[in-house]
Amino acid sequence: MRRSGVTFSPGEGRIGWAVGTYGRVVRTEDGGRNWKTVASGSDEHLVRVAAFDERTAVAISASGAVLITKDAGTTWIKSSPCGSVRLYGIAVPEAQKIVVTGAGGCVAFSEDLGGTWSKSEIFSRADLLSLCFSDEKKGSMSDSNGMVWLTGDGGRTWLPFNVRTNPKLSALFFADEFTGWAVGENGLIVRTDDGGFSWQRLLTGGREDVNDLSMFTDRIGVAVGGRGRIWITNDGGREWLPVYSDTERNLNALDFLNEELGWVVGDGGTVLRTINGGASWGAGISGIAEDLFGVSFITERVGYAVGADGTIIRTDTAGSYWERVASGTRAWLEDIEFVSQTKGIIVGDRGTVLITADSGRTWNQIRTNVAESLYSLSFYDENSGYAVGTRGVILKTIDGGQTWEDLESPLQVNLFAVQAVGENEAIAVGEFGSILVTTDGGKNWLVQSNITGRLLQAVAYRGGSDLWIAGRGGAIHDSAHASGLLASREWYGRRHRSG
Structure with missing residues (x-):
């Protein structure tokens, strides 16, 4: 059994499956030379597929669905053993046995090929990012806290082992009972020779994630990302040049007041500032250890940053020194924007929205009636x-x-x-290279053709055909057409966190 976005059934390797966005399933019977579409009956994004034999295959989706066929794709049975949370891993270690893993610590298994499901309680709510079995009993999975979990009973019970990796491990593969490899973001590769009890780091690469970017003109911009990386461009994003930041911390967000004055925040309370458009950076003193995810400046001297555990900090010294401000919440705060000298908005975990009307000195929570976490906000006007x-x-x-x-x-x-980007226009980006565009004030959102399968975390649009998006693995893309939907619209909005 193998599992990924594409897999081949055991044996001669002639029968293979591949899955993709909008429920797409294709199947080959000649080792991959020719493929034909198989109707899955689903429009969900399928992220993994596993096959046990020539007729049995199982696929999982980003929204929690498990699709099972026992007749080579003629019919599919759908179930959701982890509810609507995202599923990351799937394995079919033996006939009739399926194991899936997902967000929030969900591990579910079926011993009748999806007829009924049971959950394995691991007493952790970390996201379980990958899953692999070396035989019908021995398996391993990795989580978002840097742990590797092992099972010796086919997935019924799991024991954690601390690998202590940063970044986290996102995929696992075992060649046999003892030898395995795991990979993560930023080119991380580790290996085990004892079945997962101990691991050795082999390589850390340089393809850091891009977490935020800002374009001042159609040619000049700055991007920030993992491991303290900062890049600048002066040719519209065709080439990005690295800039020294003097930190190894992940940098999560940036804000520029104009083409010269800018600030960056990141993990461990990191604050950086520039007075020359990003060519050089100096560190501010935040006085905190919490990770920071958003930053917004009102004037050249006054600004705010937000982060983990309800953190809000304020500076009136242009970012040199910062002090805490009471937020009234312990939720993680992900983004902040001031729409005027006095009015500001913060968004965060579990639908948290905070607003201020006194330049950030006090904050009040607003009821949104949504349970989903909010990661980004943007205003066209006040x-x-x-x-x-x-x-x-x-x-x-x-x-x-x-x-x-x-x-x-x-x-x-x-x-x-x-x-x-306009009174009625907006662009949103996310997982699987997803790009959504509205031109009618959000009544309808059009899904754009994927230019990448990577997670996208930032967007910058300057009107007309000038559109940039960036995300995981160091990807920064520019569009010559802005999807054809926002062309000729001049960009008069104030600066935004992602642009």
Whole structure:
């Protein structure tokens, strides 16, 4: 048994399966020379497929569905053993046996090929990112906390082993009972020779994630990402040059007041500032250890940053020194934007929205009636704005954040960045290279053709055909057409976190 977005059945290797977006399933009977489409009866994004024999295959989706065929794809049975949470791993270690793993510590197994399901309690709520079995009993999985879990009874019970890796491991493969490899972001590769009890780091590469970017003109911009990486471009993004940051911390967000003055925040309370458009950077003193995810400046001297555990910090020294501000919440705060000198909005975990009307000195929580986490927000003017987050959630406000409308989204994938680019136009990006565009104030969102399968975390749009998106693995893409939907629209909005 093998598992990935493409897999071949054991034996001669002639029967293979591949899955993709919008329920796409294709099958080959000649070792991959020719493929034909198989109707899955689903429009969900399928992320993994496993095959036990020539007629039995199992696929999982990003929204929690498990699709099972026992007749070479003629019919499919759907179930959701982990509910609607994202599934990451799948294995078919023996006939009739299926094991799946997903977000929030979900491990589920079936011993009758999906007829009934049971859950394995591992007493952890970390996301389980990958799954692999070396035989019908011995398996391993990795989680978002850097742990590797082992089972010796076919997935009924699991024991954790701390590999202590940063970044986390996102995929596992075992060649036999003892020898295995795991990989993660930033080119991380580790190996085990004792069945997963101990691991050796082999390689850490340099393809750091890009977490945020800003374009000042159609040619000049700055991007920030993992392991302290900062890049600048002066040719519209065709080439990005690295800039020294003097930190190894992940950098998560940036904000520029103009083409010269900018600030970056990151893990461990990291704050950086520039006065020359990003060519050089100096460290500020935040006085905190929490990770920071969003930053917004009101003036050249006054700004705010937000982060883990309800953290809000304020500076009135242009980012040199910072002090804590009471937030009234312990939720992780993901993004912040000031729409005027006095009015600001923060979004975060579990639908958290905070607003201020006194330049950030006090913050009040607003009820949104959504449970999804919100990762990004963007305003076109003082009143009109959007927020996006997990499971495709899109919120809109027309009164400066006092009330929010839950808009209908065509996708259930996580959305990590949004930019309002006009009175009725906005762009959102997220998992699997997803790009959504609205031109009617959010009533309808059009799904754009994927230019990458990578997770996208930032978007910058400057009007006309000038569109940049960036994300995992160091990917920064520019579009010559801006999907054809926002062309000729001049960009008069104030600066946004992602642009």
